[in-house]
Amino acid sequence: MKLATYKSGRDGVLVVVSRDLSRAIRVPQIATTLQQAVEAWDTLAPKLDEVYQALNAGTLEGAFALDMDTLHSPLPRTYHWADGSAYLNHVQLVRQARNAEMPETFWTDPLMYQGGGDSFIGPYDDIEAVSEEHGIDFEGEIAVITDDVPMAVTPEQAEGHIKLVMLVNDVSLRGLIPGELAKGFGFFQAKPASSFSPICVTPDELGEAWKEGRVHLPLTVHLNGDKFGEPEAGPDMIFTFPQLVAHAARTRYLGAGAVIGSGTVSNPDPNGGPGKPVSDGGVGYSCLAEVRMVEKILHGDSKTPFMRFGDRVRIEMFDKSGNSIFGAIDQQVVKASPKGS
Amino acid sequence: MKLATYKSGRDGVLVVVSRDLSRAIRVPQIATTLQQAVEAWDTLAPKLDEVYQALNAGTLEGAFALDMDTLHSPLPRTYHWADGSAYLNHVQLVRQARNAEMPETFWTDPLMYQGGGDSFIGPYDDIEAVSEEHGIDFEGEIAVITDDVPMAVTPEQAEGHIKLVMLVNDVSLRGLIPGELAKGFGFFQAKPASSFSPICVTPDELGEAWKEGRVHLPLTVHLNGDKFGEPEAGPDMIFTFPQLVAHAARTRYLGAGAVIGSGTVSNPDPNGGPGKPVSDGGVGYSCLAEVRMVEKILHGDSKTPFMRFGDRVRIEMFDKSGNSIFGAIDQQVVKASPKGS
Numbered sequence: 128m129k130l131a132t133y134k135s136g137r138d139g140v141l142v143v144v145s146r147d148l149s150r151a152i153r154v155p156q157i158a159t160t161l162q163q164a165v166e167a168w169d170t171l172a173p174k175l176d177e178v179y180q181a182l183n184a185g186t187l188e189g190a191f192a193l194d195m196d197t198l199h200s201p202l203p204r205t206y207h208w209a210d211g212s213a214y215l216n217h218v219q220l221v222r223q224a225r226n227a228e229m230p231e232t233f234w235t236d237p238l239m240y241q242g243g244g245d246s247f248i249g250p251y252d253d254i255e256a257v258s259e260e261h262g263i264d265f266e267g268e269i270a271v272i273t274d275d276v277p278m279a280v281t282p283e284q285a286e287g288h289i290k291l292v293m294l295v296n297d298v299s300l301r302g303l304i305p306g307e308l309a310k311g312f313g314f315f316q317a318k319p320a321s322s323f324s325p326i327c328v329t330p331d332e333l334g335e336a337w338k339e340g341r342v343h344l345p346l347t348v349h350l351n352g353d354k355f356g357e358p359e360a361g362p363d364m365i366f367t368f369p370q371l372v373a374h375a376a377r378t379r380y381l382g383a384g385a386v387i388g389s390g391t392v393s394n395p396d397p398n399g400g401p402g403k404p405v406s407d408g409g410v411g412y413s414c415l416a417e418v419r420m421v422e423k424i425l426h427g428d429s430k431t432p433f434m435r436f437g438d439r440v441r442i443e444m445f446d447k448s449g450n451s452i453f454g455a456i457d458q459q460v461v462k463a464s465p466k467g468s
Numbered sequence: 469m470k471l472a473t474y475k476s477g478r479d480g481v482l483v484v485v486s487r488d489l490s491r492a493i494r495v496p497q498i499a500t501t502l503q504q505a506v507e508a509w510d511t512l513a514p515k516l517d518e519v520y521q522a523l524n525a526g527t528l529e530g531a532f533a534l535d536m537d538t539l540h541s542p543l544p545r546t547y548h549w550a551d552g553s554a555y556l557n558h559v560q561l562v563r564q565a566r567n568a569e570m571p572e573t574f575w576t577d578p579l580m581y582q583g584g585g586d587s588f589i590g591p592y593d594d595i596e597a598v599s600e601e602h603g604i605d606f607e608g609e610i611a612v613i614t615d616d617v618p619m620a621v622t623p624e625q626a627e628g629h630i631k632l633v634m635l636v637n638d639v640s641l642r643g644l645i646p647g648e649l650a651k652g653f654g655f656f657q658a659k660p661a662s663s664f665s666p667i668c669v670t671p672d673e674l675g676e677a678w679k680e681g682r683v684h685l686p687l688t689v690h691l692n693g694d695k696f697g698e699p700e701a702g703p704d705m706i707f708t709f710p711q712l713v714a715h716a717a718r719t720r721y722l723g724a725g726a727v728i729g730s731g732t733v734s735n736p737d738p739n740g741g742p743g744k745p746v747s748d749g750g751v752g753y754s755c756l757a758e759v760r761m762v763e764k765i766l767h768g769d770s771k772t773p774f775m776r777f778g779d780r781v782r783i784e785m786f787d788k789s790g791n792s793i794f795g796a797i798d799q800q801v802v803k804a805s806p807k808g809s
Binding site: 166209241245300310317374 | 507
């Protein structure tokens with residue numbers, strides 16, 4: 128099943144989307160928002176799936192052509208957004224670039240930060256930034272949406288609470304990170320509003336690509352129209368989504384609609400060294416920080432700049448037949464122009 | 469104006485509460501939840517205030533006796549919960565107890581962490597904890613609720629976005645903090661669900677006690693029936709609430725209903741040294757970690773234990789006439805018993 132949210136008010140309007148992303152239909156008789164749907168998922172998902180099957184079969188009256196431009200992130204806001212850093216290759220590169228060892232415990236205890244869920248931006252919305260000096264970067268990731276998760280669940284129990292999968296652009300302000308990490312309280316200003324793919328899908332939509340709690344497909348990233356990365360999201364994800372959800376719920380309940388991210392998708396080079404850019408025959412990267420770290424490790428200095436106002440990033444994922452699964456995140460960076468005071 | 473939320477479903481039911489906390493009335497003709505009220509505050513607050521005036525005057529039909537036990541936290545869940553650490557005396561003690569200097573920048577750049585807003589517990593709900601070994605602690609604090617805050621507001625602009633004030637128990641698992649801080653991503657499992665005072669109030673309800681963006685009254689904390697602290701919440705709050713809100717909004721918009729906390733209320737001793745316990749004639753503390761740090765600094769070792777299952781904490785604030793402003797947070801710690809899987 129594929130779901131999306133039309134822009135309308137603070138929480139938008141839930142629509143069921145056809146598998147090929149061509150058509151959609153509103154479902155007010157079932158739920159008006161995705162938040163409502165995940166709050167009563169066990170009851171409502173079978174009803175939504177009936178609509179989905181009829182929509183795919185072309186037997187549904189009231190369906191209309193899907194206009195991607197009118198979509199918001201599937202959850203325009205959520206009560207819980209936490210992002211892991213499960214691709215340890217990325218973490219190792221960060222450490223290596225500043226000559227720091229990676230603690231052994233990082234292989235057994237996931238990194239995760241708490242983000243703000245109140246003002247997600249849509250998949251085609253501009254990324255508003257106060258200053259280019261903040262080191263504006265994208266991070267291509269995968270995320271899951273849960274229903275209500277009890278405290279202290281095991282990863283095995285957590286798997287059943289994963290209801291939907293989508294893509295994320297975890298916008299990061301690299302220039303603010305060192306100062307915030309030095310303060311010891313984690314990221315805050317360095318992690319402004321994230322955006323998500325226009326479509327979220329139930330894990331079964333991924334077929335064989337959803338196994339062992341991971342998505343085994345490449346994530347395709349373009350920067351200003353050029354392919355920047357196509358890293359494989361599967362095997363290098365050291366912690367599975369069920370493990371990340373269990374980590375998040377270790378000392379508290381997670382409310383329905385909790386969004387848990389994978390962290391930046393990242394692959395080492397097949398020879399074990401830092402991954403190569405696409406232009407050198409590698410799979411590239413899903414964030415600028417990573418190419419900059421690789422440049423620093425290999426050449427002593429980073430030459431790729433962070434994003435400037437006007438730069439555009441596109442993040443998407445295709446199935447084995449080349450069909451877009453989630454639609455694309457496609458966003459331009461602009462100078463912030465707050466609308467009020 | 470004073471507002472509260474009756475327990476009912478995920479977001480409860482908004483009630484207007486009389487100044488003396490004796491009576492309440494539902495206001496479905498204005499808003500059914502506090503979240504709805506803050507989302508359209510400029511329009512709805514005057515209508516809520518009309519009800520409040522009539523309720524205080526005793527001229528309102530439909531009012532009923534307020535039963536504190538049925539109240540949830542004013543916002544049972546929120547899209548944005550961020551907690552500052554504005555009482556730098558607390559931060560200095562933390563550092564002193566582990567022989568670390570406090571960076572000079574801490575006086576100009578607030579500490580703030582992002583918390584999870586999806587599953588707040590009510591003011592009388594049990595604090596469910598997985599293990600006493602986690603070092604269960606309370607933190608008595610003050611928090612504000614904002615409406616929509618534009619990106620990059622100044623503190624002067626931020627002040628107008630502060631709509632409501634309440635108390636917080638920022639439950640902390642001290643045993644998990646060192647490990648999480650060492651990982652560099654900030655608090656996560658160490659900060660389980662918080663609870664808030666049953667009543668939230670508009671700043672004008674605080675009269676002269678609300679000045680320069682701070683609450684100039686003592687916060688009263690009891691542990692198992694004994695007075696544990698009565699620290700003054702005013703002058704030692706180094707960053708004002710408007711400054712904390714502006715800090716939170718530096719690189720993003722804050723959605724209506726954002727909750728921004730002050731951090732643990734903490735006073736140094738008048739002689740400039742670590743604050744004394746109530747039993748030694750001091751104002752005491754609003755968290756156990758602080759008495760333990762003072763014990764360590766003065767005597768080389770902490771003797772006060774963290775909370776055990778069955779221990780109870782009570783946090784409240786009285787006006788100059790001795791009337792409770794916000795009602796009390798009054799909670800017992802129990803062993804977690806998750807209800808499902």
